[in-house]
Amino acid sequence: MIEPTAAAPCRVLITGGAGFIGGHLARRLLDDGHRVDLVDNLSRGVDDELLSQLRRSDRFAVRVADLRDRRSLDDLGSDYTHIFHFAALLGVQNVIDRPYDVLTENVAMVETMLAVARRQRSLRRFVFPSTSEVYAGTQHHFELPIPSPETTPLAVSPLDQPRTSYMLSKIYGEALVHHAGVPFTIIRPHNVYGPRMGLSHVVPQLLQRIVGQPDGGELVVYSIEHSRTMCFIDDAVDYLVRLMDADAALNETFNVGVQSPEVTIGELARVLCDTVGRQLTIVAGDTAPGSPPRRCPDMRHTIAVTGHEPAVSLAEGIRRTYLWYDENVFSGRQLSAV
Numbered sequence: 001m002i003e004p005t006a007a008a009p010c011r012v013l014i015t016g017g018a019g020f021i022g023g024h025l026a027r028r029l030l031d032d033g034h035r036v037d038l039v040d041n042l043s044r045g046v047d048d049e050l051l052s053q054l055r056r057s058d059r060f061a062v063r064v065a066d067l068r069d070r071r072s073l074d075d076l077g078s079d080y081t082h083i084f085h086f087a088a089l090l091g092v093q094n095v096i097d098r099p100y101d102v103l104t105e106n107v108a109m110v111e112t113m114l115a116v117a118r119r120q121r122s123l124r125r126f127v128f129p130s131t132s133e134v135y136a137g138t139q140h141h142f143e144l145p146i147p148s149p150e151t152t153p154l155a156v157s158p159l160d161q162p163r164t165s166y167m168l169s170k171i172y173g174e175a176l177v178h179h180a181g182v183p184f185t186i187i188r189p190h191n192v193y194g195p196r197m198g199l200s201h202v203v204p205q206l207l208q209r210i211v212g213q214p215d216g217g218e219l220v221v222y223s224i225e226h227s228r229t230m231c232f233i234d235d236a237v238d239y240l241v242r243l244m245d246a247d248a249a250l251n252e253t254f255n256v257g258v259q260s261p262e263v264t265i266g267e268l269a270r271v272l273c274d275t276v277g278r279q280l281t282i283v284a285g286d287t288a289p290g291s292p293p294r295r296c297p298d299m300r301h302t303i304a305v306t307g308h309e310p311a312v313s314l315a316e317g318i319r320r321t322y323l324w325y326d327e328n329v330f331s332g333r334q335l336s337a338v
């Protein structure tokens with residue numbers, strides 16, 4: 001982990017910082033004593049209560065900018081030590097409705113940020129989040145090893161499927177990062193969840209539908225047999241802060257997630273019902289097209305380099321997530337944060 005000192009705090013830039021992972025990471029880095037600047041166009045992320053809290057620190061600033069414009073950060077300073085480039089166009093609906101935009105905008109944003117990274121005088125790390133979806137093509141065409149190590153040869157899903165656009169933009173992004181001539185770490189997040197993640201992910205979506213059902217009702221669960229391993233946001237952030245300065249993470253790629261338990265979406269729905277305290281009959285719905293049947297990262301490399309084992313169990317992570325949504329969203333106090 002990084003060791004900030006009064007003489008030389010890290011200067012960190014987080015793009016997409018008003019979003020889910022970026023917002024949680026910003027809070028942690030400020031708590032650790034660093035200087036943090038966020039950039040976001042607020043298309044998905046929001047300037048909400050969390051950002052208001054962070055603004056109380058004089059080591060924190062927010063800048064609204066659209067990274068599709070390659071000149072948007074031309075006047076930015078050149079003394080960042082770390083850049084986390086989290087801004088991206090993502091989410092199943094965007095990917096299905098706007099695959100061309102997903103491809104072009106994600107690539108444009110990486111190019112903008114690599115140009116910024118090259119201007120920094122003492123950059124220690126450019127952290128680029130790719131995705132677990134990069135393994136989907138291998139699973140589609142070949143035998144994907146599960147748990148999947150980072151060394152898995154990557155194949156591309158059929159190009160006419162909209163869902164391929166997201167993974168392809170991330171594979172291309174990984175390649176750009178490899179050849180940009182900046183010190184980098186690539187991460188491949190696997191189903192990170194937690195408070196303040198919007199409503200278009202499986203955990204908050206199911207929670208919202210469970211809360212809206214009376215006891216004795218039915219809960220239709222899509223892709224019910226598909227399995228995932230779910231990583232609570234605090235564990236993901238722990239991995240990020242350990243990787244950002246680890247010598248062994250320089251110019252390397254890491255899965256970020258948990259290796260177990262691997263649960264079906266149906267089992268996940270049961271945990272969510274139990275957490276909410278709602279007696280519902282779970283019914284199988286359709287299978288989402290292009291959704292990988294299994295997803296589970298091999299975490300040995302990441303654990304070896306960071307020394308961090310996931311600390312938050314599925315039951316505890318779901319409990320904390322539900323409490324946040326219950327207080328901030330389902331209670332009627334609808335925050336724009338979602």
Ligand SMILES: NC(=O)c1ccc[n+]([C@@H]2O[C@H](COP(=O)([O-])OP(=O)(O)OC[C@H]3O[C@@H](n4cnc5c(N)ncnc54)[C@H](O)[C@@H]3O)[C@@H](O)[C@H]2O)c1
Nearest residue numbers: 016019020021040041043044045066067087088129189192
């Ligand atoms: N959450 C996960 O489990 C997961 C899994 C795989 C990969 N990732 C990757 O991690 C990163 C962060 O994910 P997240 O879940 O926090 O997503 P998020 O949608 O919450 O955050 C992305 C942020 O980028 C901003 N943004 C989008 N377009 C922009 C633009 N043109 N200019 C400036 N800002 C823009 C959005 O407003 C949003 O705040 C993404 O790159 C995503 O692809 C996340």
